Amino acid sequence: MGRKARIDQEELVRLAGEGWTNARLAEHFGVTESGVLQAKRAAGLSKPMTDHSRALPWKLRREHSQSGPATNLRNLSAAAQGRRVPVDKLNTALRWASRLVDNGLDIAYDPERGFHEVPAAADSHIARVLAEARDAADGSAAQGADS
Structure with missing residues (x-):
């Protein structure tokens, strides 16, 4: 060798x-x-890997990993971590999450059922993920205005 x-x-x-x-x-x-x-x-030349475990804390079955909710949660997570997400995909994820929050709903996952909407609790998962994505978007917009 x-x-x-x-x-x-x-x-x-x-x-x-x-x-x-x-x-x-x-x-x-x-x-x-x-x-x-x-x-x-x-050498510090690469960006750290994006970690979606906060937005997707479940072990997803393969057939659910590319579903609309999983994709939207990943896009919101990427935005929350400062990654660039295509505007149309981010807007879709924001509209989806906002609809849930505005209607008092949350997202849940079960390997048999897949993703499903449930009544939101005080510690709503989707509300937290949405807030983190919006906070990051607001922060990057403010930085862009400062430059």
Whole structure:
């Protein structure tokens, strides 16, 4: 087994800044693209991964993972974490969540039934997810106005 290839972080930062693709960087440094991604993370060149566990705290069955509610919750979660979400997808998620909150409803999940609407409790899941997405959107709009 050969010695692990070393990626010079200063050179990685410079080449990545010049727009080199991960494939080109991998070839240049003699490593896999996965190795480049690991080196980029170590050098602080990649964004942290988005974590949707607050918005989707359930273990979803495969057939429910791409449903409308799951997609809307992921889009709201991404917006809450400062990620760019296409305007039409974010608006769809905001309208959906607002309809639920305005009608005193929450979203629940059961592996057999999938997602379903339930009367909202004081600690409404959908109200919290919606508030976090709106807070982040308001914050990014305010930052845009400051620039």
